[in-house]
Amino acid sequence: MSEELLEVKNLKTSFRIGEEHYAAVDDVTLTLNKNEVLGIVGESGSGKSAFAFSLMGLHNRAKIEGNINFKGENIANTAPGKLNKLRGDDMAMIFQDPLTALNPLMEVGDQIAETLILHRSDMSQKDRKARVIELLNMVGIPYPEHVYGQFPHELSGGMRQRVVIAIAIANKPELLIADEPTTALDVTIQAQILDLIRNLKNDMNSGIILITHDLGVIAEMADRVAVMYAGQIVEVSDVHTLFENPLHPYTRSLLNSVPNAEGGQDKLHVIQGIVPSLKKLPREGCRFASRIPWVDASAHEENPVMHEIAPGHFVRCTCHSQFYFPDESKEVQSNGVSGS
Amino acid sequence: MWKFIVRRLIITFPQLVVLSVLVFLAAQFMPGDALTGSIGNPNITAEQLEQRREALGLNDPWYVRYGDWVSGVVQGDLGESYRFKMPVTELIGQRIVNSFWLSVVTLIFTYIIAVPLGILSGRYNDSLLDQSITGYTYVGFATPLFIFALVMLWIFGYQFGWFPTNGSVEPGLTPGTFDYVLSKLYHLILPGISMALIATVNTVQYLRSEIIDTKQRDFIITARAKGAPESRVYNRHILRNSLLPIAAFFGFEITGLIGGTIFVETIFSYPGMGQLFLESVTLRDFSTLVSVVLLFGVTAIGGALLSDIILSLVDPRIRIK
Numbered sequence: 263m264s265e266e267l268l269e270v271k272n273l274k275t276s277f278r279i280g281e282e283h284y285a286a287v288d289d290v291t292l293t294l295n296k297n298e299v300l301g302i303v304g305e306s307g308s309g310k311s312a313f314a315f316s317l318m319g320l321h322n323r324a325k326i327e328g329n330i331n332f333k334g335e336n337i338a339n340t341a342p343g344k345l346n347k348l349r350g351d352d353m354a355m356i357f358q359d360p361l362t363a364l365n366p367l368m369e370v371g372d373q374i375a376e377t378l379i380l381h382r383s384d385m386s387q388k389d390r391k392a393r394v395i396e397l398l399n400m401v402g403i404p405y406p407e408h409v410y411g412q413f414p415h416e417l418s419g420g421m422r423q424r425v426v427i428a429i430a431i432a433n434k435p436e437l438l439i440a441d442e443p444t445t446a447l448d449v450t451i452q453a454q455i456l457d458l459i460r461n462l463k464n465d466m467n468s469g470i471i472l473i474t475h476d477l478g479v480i481a482e483m484a485d486r487v488a489v490m491y492a493g494q495i496v497e498v499s500d501v502h503t504l505f506e507n508p509l510h511p512y513t514r515s516l517l518n519s520v521p522n523a524e525g526g527q528d529k530l531h532v533i534q535g536i537v538p539s540l541k542k543l544p545r546e547g548c549r550f551a552s553r554i555p556w557v558d559a560s561a562h563e564e565n566p567v568m569h570e571i572a573p574g575h576f577v578r579c580t581c582h583s584q585f586y587f588p589d590e591s592k593e594v595q596s597n598g599v600s601g602s
Numbered sequence: 603m604w605k606f607i608v609r610r611l612i613i614t615f616p617q618l619v620v621l622s623v624l625v626f627l628a629a630q631f632m633p634g635d636a637l638t639g640s641i642g643n644p645n646i647t648a649e650q651l652e653q654r655r656e657a658l659g660l661n662d663p664w665y666v667r668y669g670d671w672v673s674g675v676v677q678g679d680l681g682e683s684y685r686f687k688m689p690v691t692e693l694i695g696q697r698i699v700n701s702f703w704l705s706v707v708t709l710i711f712t713y714i715i716a717v718p719l720g721i722l723s724g725r726y727n728d729s730l731l732d733q734s735i736t737g738y739t740y741v742g743f744a745t746p747l748f749i750f751a752l753v754m755l756w757i758f759g760y761q762f763g764w765f766p767t768n769g770s771v772e773p774g775l776t777p778g779t780f781d782y783v784l785s786k787l788y789h790l791i792l793p794g795i796s797m798a799l800i801a802t803v804n805t806v807q808y809l810r811s812e813i814i815d816t817k818q819r820d821f822i823i824t825a826r827a828k829g830a831p832e833s834r835v836y837n838r839h840i841l842r843n844s845l846l847p848i849a850a851f852f853g854f855e856i857t858g859l860i861g862g863t864i865f866v867e868t869i870f871s872y873p874g875m876g877q878l879f880l881e882s883v884t885l886r887d888f889s890t891l892v893s894v895v896l897l898f899g900v901t902a903i904g905g906a907l908l909s910d911i912i913l914s915l916v917d918p919r920i921r922i923k
């Protein structure tokens with residue numbers, strides 16, 4: 263059963279800086295089914311949050327081009343009034359930074375209750391309070407009756423993160439976008455939160471977009487993975503294929519940078535450098551070219567597009583076919599498993 | 603919260619001591635003392651004066667005199683005015699009440715103007731409306747209050763004759779009657795509005811920038827993500843958070859009025875503390891001047907105290923502790 267929940271087509275989100283527009287999200291095409299977790303990975307600054315905000319219509323002054331079809335309707339550039347019916351109810355988002363995501367002057371219980379007030383107006387005050395306590399319990403907050411009346415500054419970062427999560431899941435959204443939902447949490451709580459998200463998926467048939475740096479979380483949670491670089495998706499596939507047979511040089515580098523079993527970082531075959539800032543992004547050609555200068559320029563496409571290498575496995579540009587890590591030839595002999 | 607308020611009150615005490623010492627020392631450098639008014643009085647000889655000085659303790663070391671002065675002030679004895687020939691306490695009595703009411707009316711006008719303008723300007727920032735409001739605040743900043751007050755007096759007091767041009771009440775009315783209160787109010791309106799129109803520009807600007815700042819905070823995005831309509835985002839989240847620092851600013855607003863009353867009361871011949879201040883300067887009535895300055899200082903300290911107490915009452919980040 264794979265019923266489509268969300269279809270994003272050629273999404274482009276640009277910000278105006280000075281006189282010009284710069285695209286933080288460019289040519290993103292994706293689908294998400296019900297009861298599916300789509301992981302999005304990518305370095306800091308690759309546009310993951312900008313993409314999530316675009317889906318929720320939360321950008322203040324951005325130019326949005328392309329289509330966002332949610333439950334069969336294009337919601338890109340719709341009027342806020344219409345969007346407000348969906349936001350917090352059918353679609354919800356867990357924000358990356360729990361320290362600033364809560365109103366400092368409002369009791370946290372009331373902040374959760376607000377989502378219910380907005381979409382469950384028939385709920386009595388008593389039921390609402392009970393539901394908030396239930397949610398606080400679900401996200402693993404001890405003494406929920408007490409925490410209900412506390413202000414954000416009285417809670418630790420991890421506790422605030424859980425309140426942010428409680429707000430997002432309050433109305434059992436069909437689409438949940440979780441932007442680094444577990445970064446502020448320790449391992450046990452992290453497992454608890456991931457369980458919670460999984461339950462939401464199973465119970466409600468929800469589709470989840472899970473943004474994370476943590477490939478361990480991806481391996482555990484995601485059904486499919488999209489790798490994002492400089493505002494573009496560079497590779498999409500199901501999670502097994504991605505780990506078994508990564509194609510794009512960026513994906514391969516990301517996978518190699520996972521800490522190994524000894525706790526250290528395997529520095530082999532990791533491409534150095536960072537995502538260029540918005541203004542410095544190349545406007546044409548392969549955006550990853552500047553980070554792999556040793557690969558012949560002719561390997562790149564002039565206008566890189568997504569190629570379907572195998573059913574459901576897409577990769578951008580043609581450079582992957584000629585790509586090698588600078589010291590790969592030696593490594594292949596000593597290691598025997600590098601690359602593909 | 604109570605701990606915070608008590609601690610804050612304790613800090614006020616040394617502030618008052620420092621203020622009183624400064625005012626006292628400043629007074630020492632001013633010519634004349636309590637008996638200067640009697641110099642030249644043919645019935646009193648220089649020796650008698652010296653004896654009186656000795657008896658009054660005016661020849662004691664400064665700290666003894668300071669002690670005497672402070673205990674007098676605490677008991678409400680501010681000395682003699684040697685120009686008005688009456689106790690300073692009595693001189694100040696009615697004027698302090700007049701200034702109090704003028705300040706209240708000014709503050710009311712200040713907020714009646716500032717809150718809507720600040721909200722509109724902040725909410726629709728960079729619109730034509732915002733630019734007009736900001737333009738007004740620039741004009742307000744650039745216009746000296748005494749010139750503006752004079753213009754207001756000339757236009758609305760003399761040209762149109764809509765408002766009284768001096769005094770604090772129509773002479774001949776019996777205190778306590780309805781007409782008396784009405785006349786008092788009538789006399790307050792023009793000076794109050796004049797002062798408020800200038801004083802409010804600070805608050806307008808402050809509120810505007812608070813709103814613009816709060817608007818782009820992350821928790822506003824959280825509110826929108828919940829599906830809150832813009833009206834709710836504004837009323838529940840942006841305004842509440844922006845008005846809080848404004849409320850806390852209230853006490854300082856009072857302090858700011860002191861300077862304003864000096865000009866406005868003088869221009870409107872309104873018998874209050876500000877007018878008394880300028881009068882005692884021009885008449886070189888130092889015992890009065892010292893008392894007025896002391897009371898101004900106490901008001902300023904009280905204003906700051908009030909600000910902090912309001913903040914502790916309305917801001918949970920302080921209230922909880």
Ligand SMILES: Nc1ncnc2c1ncn2[C@@H]1O[C@H](COP(=O)(O)OP(=O)(O)OP(=O)(O)O)[C@@H](O)[C@H]1O
Pocket residue numbers: 277286304305306307308309310311312313358538539540
């Ligand atoms: N409102 C905005 N105006 C201008 N530039 C923006 C805006 N929002 C994001 N950007 C830029 O877009 C790029 C992508 O940012 P984004 O926050 O989406 O990255 P990210 O992948 O979420 O990174 P991280 O992992 O650090 O959260 C960055 O270069 C950022 O500076």
Ligand SMILES: [Mg+2]
Pocket residue numbers: 310311312358441
């Ligand atoms: Mg981000």
